[in-house]
Amino acid sequence: MRASHPTTVNTSAVATEDIASLRRFNRYFTRRIGALDDHYLGQNRPLGEARLLFEIGEGGASLRDLRARLGLDAGYLSRMVKALDAEGLVRVRVHPGDSRLRIAELTSAGRVEVAEQNLRADALAEGLLKGLTPRQREQLTGALGCAQRLLRLAAIRVEVVDGGHPDARACLDAYAADIDERFPEGYDPATLVQPGEVSGESGAFLVAYEERRPVACGALTRFDEAGRVAEIRHVWVHSDARRLGLARRLLAELEGQAEERGYAVVRLDTHASLTEAQSLYRACGYTEIPRYNDDAYGAYFFEKRLG
Amino acid sequence: MRASHPTTVNTSAVATEDIASLRRFNRYFTRRIGALDDHYLGQNRPLGEARLLFEIGEGGASLRDLRARLGLDAGYLSRMVKALDAEGLVRVRVHPGDSRLRIAELTSAGRVEVAEQNLRADALAEGLLKGLTPRQREQLTGALGCAQRLLRLAAIRVEVVDGGHPDARACLDAYAADIDERFPEGYDPATLVQPGEVSGESGAFLVAYEERRPVACGALTRFDEAGRVAEIRHVWVHSDARRLGLARRLLAELEGQAEERGYAVVRLDTHASLTEAQSLYRACGYTEIPRYNDDAYGAYFFEKRLG
DNA sequence: TCATTTCTTTGACTACGGTCAAAGAAATGA
DNA sequence: TCATTTCTTTGACCGTAGTCAAAGAAATGA
Known part of the structure; x- marks a missing residue:
């Protein structure tokens, strides 16, 4: 249906320079920041579990939501939650309205670990930014905000x-x-x-x-x-x-x-x-x-x- | 030595808003673009091998350089190169000056595969950008360039x-x-x-x-x-x-x-x-x-x- | 020249991330 | 009510990424 109508926007060919610029940035960013971040986030916890803990967050979340948000296999998720439960970081209970659903929530120990994750990630970002002057940091924040806004719009x-x-x-x-x-x-x-x-x-x-x-x-x-x-x-x-x-x-x-x-x-x-x-x-x-x-x-x- | 002298720059505390902005962008970008890219880059080739092929590039590279650039274990790299050699994508020869060193080079089949990688990555970037107007693409390119410049400087x-x-x-x-x-x-x-x-x-x-x-x-x-x-x-x-x-x-x-x-x-x-x-x-x-x-x-x- | 260092290969092993299918329990719709 | 769908768990399995140690070959330095 959508392709059938000539929209007034988005019709022009994409300049190769714009493509190259996005790819260049992607290479640089994932190699430098992304990899670093992944490595430090978990510390001595597998990345999948660290991400899961983060995604469960303060409010808790149903396994169904977590599966959708993280794009995980049902079995894989089930096992990870079980492991975190065994470690005392997560507690699972049945959804009050629909007993097929299960809700995962952080225990206080889990909350502590997520807080530590956050501290580490903050420290990492801070270490990165402290090489810049306040003026440059402001510029970076502006540029990243603008880029994120446009990337979201594009999607x-x-x-x-x-x-x-x-x-x-x-x-x-x-x-x-x-x-x-x-x-x-x-x-x-x-x-x-x-x-x-x-x-x-x-x-x-x-x-x-x-x-x-x-x-x-x-x-x-x-x-x-x-x-x-x-x-x-x-x-x-x-x-x-x-x-x-x-x-x-x-x-x-x-x-x-x-x-x-x-x-x-x-x-x-x-x-x-x-x-x-x-x-x-x-x-x-x-x-x-x-x-x-x-x-x-x-x-x-x-x-x-x-x- | 460096910490001992009071430099005229980089001394002020980093604003939490700047840290939050960087982390927000990192989360969004790695989840949306990075993951997508990794998945499509290799297609039916393991990511490690795809990256290795890309890194060997047109001019070839010594295993020692590749190890440093990709941060790989010597044994792991050796095996990957061997596997790519067996597939006919890479050819290994001894360094003329120092016969302890080995140089990996792409065969023509390898070059074809790298070219396909590039095409896929270009197509991915293009698909992402075509949701924007030319004016917005230009803005995005500018913002990413500015961010990359500042991130490099910070490092x-x-x-x-x-x-x-x-x-x-x-x-x-x-x-x-x-x-x-x-x-x-x-x-x-x-x-x-x-x-x-x-x-x-x-x-x-x-x-x-x-x-x-x-x-x-x-x-x-x-x-x-x-x-x-x-x-x-x-x-x-x-x-x-x-x-x-x-x-x-x-x-x-x-x-x-x-x-x-x-x-x-x-x-x-x-x-x-x-x-x-x-x-x-x-x-x-x-x-x-x-x-x-x-x-x-x-x-x-x-x-x-x-x- | 000989000990040391550098570079690579090989074997052995591990953890993580991920897939698939079967099955059970609860909800939903006809 | 009964068949179907949704959600989760469990078992079995796999490939990739990665580590470590041993050993051989070549270069380097004393």
């Missing part, structure tokens, strides 16, 4: 899904909860689009996935009878995925969907309290127009001519 | 070594060869400092090491009888280690050495053709002064008051 895939799909409903629920909290007057979930409005010829629902997890969404619906004007609604980004430039990308993809469906214009409205959204729309080529509906939440109205 | 250790030490002489030879090429009139190596001038109370010789390899140097000698003025000479950075900010750091460390020895002023001269050097000196607080010697190579003369 996010936007897909067209059915409006009734569980991922779509989960996004919409999260969206409703988010803005219910932000709007002084609250938000009535009954106002959300219905699955029928965002499917087939007239509309679409987009979900952005980061490593299988839905982290953002946006809806496109028909606005006028003639099918010339579409409305963009429910553009939402999970709090974990903000500041990546994802909203801008979703907007571009929604516009692509609108064009594909023969729309000439897209509209949207936004709440008075969402000031960042307003500047985003302006930056993406939207211009303010008069109120076009009697929506109680809408305070500013925008429009963009496509093509 | 470089500057040490005081004897002027007669092989590393010192190697640096000076490389320095002489470098500027012999750059100066239109060539360079006479007889002008280089003698070991005695850069030791003890009156002078010092600094070598910067990147992972055990000397990559830069600088000398401090007494200039006047009274011991108030020192001269900085032979500041050289290996071409592989340029643009890291290393010259600036060496200069700062040399000034620290001068202060430690009770000097109040440092001087230096520079050739007309080394224009970058001149702006570096100005940026580091040096001011131009009249010619203070009859050195044929010196065209501009600088001085800095210490303390």
Whole structure:
């Protein structure tokens, strides 16, 4: 489905210099930092177990989650947990709601070991950074932050899904909860689009996935009878995925969907309290127009001519 | 020795935010990119062998070098090379000068496999980057380049070594060869400092090491009888280690050495053709002064008051 | 020249990481 | 209710990575 529509982004060929730069960095980083880190993290504990302890963390985790997060074989994980349990670092109990599931939690001894891991890793990072001036450290932090942001963004895939799909409903629920909290007057979930409005010829629902997890969404619906004007609604980004430039990308993809469906214009409205959204729309080529509906939440109205 | 002198750089405590940022990036990067890369690089070849093939490279390498570069056990390496030889990917021959040494070289089949490795790695990087706009790719390349530059710089250790030490002489030879090429009139190596001038109370010789390899140097000698003025000479950075900010750091460390020895002023001269050097000196607080010697190579003369 | 060092090979051995299949227990859906 | 699915455990197994010690061959230094 996704490949069938010409998106407005991500179409140009990748420069060989960009590829070379990423590979160069990868070689350098994994050899110098990654290897070092792995070696010191565990100290006299196998790496797999050290990672497992870290991943169980303060709150504990179900074996199913750990398997997914670490990408481990069920048998292998089961044995490792058993070994850690025998050492008194981990305690396993049955999930209260579903007794097929098992929850692993750190004992106090386990917590101590994780704390030591953290201290070692901090010391390692500190040793690395102390060769730099404060100004240079700041630069490094900035560069790493920027790189991580872009690498995350690059890994996010936007897909067209059915409006009734569980991922779509989960996004919409999260969206409703988010803005219910932000709007002084609250938000009535009954106002959300219905699955029928965002499917087939007239509309679409987009979900952005980061490593299988839905982290953002946006809806496109028909606005006028003639099918010339579409409305963009429910553009939402999970709090974990903000500041990546994802909203801008979703907007571009929604516009692509609108064009594909023969729309000439897209509209949207936004709440008075969402000031960042307003500047985003302006930056993406939207211009303010008069109120076009009697929506109680809408305070500013925008429009963009496509093509 | 190094810890004994108060350097002008690298003394402040590392901010926890900088440590956290580095660790966050490390976690994300190794999990997402590093692991992926390792998995795809080898395809149906063990990682160790894939890395070995890559490291042997076009020019071949001695087993001793490979052992040092990859940090492998001698027996382990020997066996891997044997296995690759048996597969027809590598050919081993005796070193012409020293028949204890063995040289491993890629056969044409080996070269093909390395080329395939490279293609796969390129494809992986390309797949990663194509989720970004060209503008974002450029940003990523810039951020990774900046981070790599700073990480390299952080790993470089500057040490005081004897002027007669092989590393010192190697640096000076490389320095002489470098500027012999750059100066239109060539360079006479007889002008280089003698070991005695850069030791003890009156002078010092600094070598910067990147992972055990000397990559830069600088000398401090007494200039006047009274011991108030020192001269900085032979500041050289290996071409592989340029643009890291290393010259600036060496200069700062040399000034620290001068202060430690009770000097109040440092001087230096520079050739007309080394224009970058001149702006570096100005940026580091040096001011131009009249010619203070009859050195044929010196065209501009600088001085800095210490303390 | 002879002892020492350097470089490599070989044998023996280990731990870690990982896979696969079978089976049991609990939840789910028809 | 019964078949199916989900989740975990257990047994059996494998390849890779890596270590250690012994020994031989060549170079080096005294």
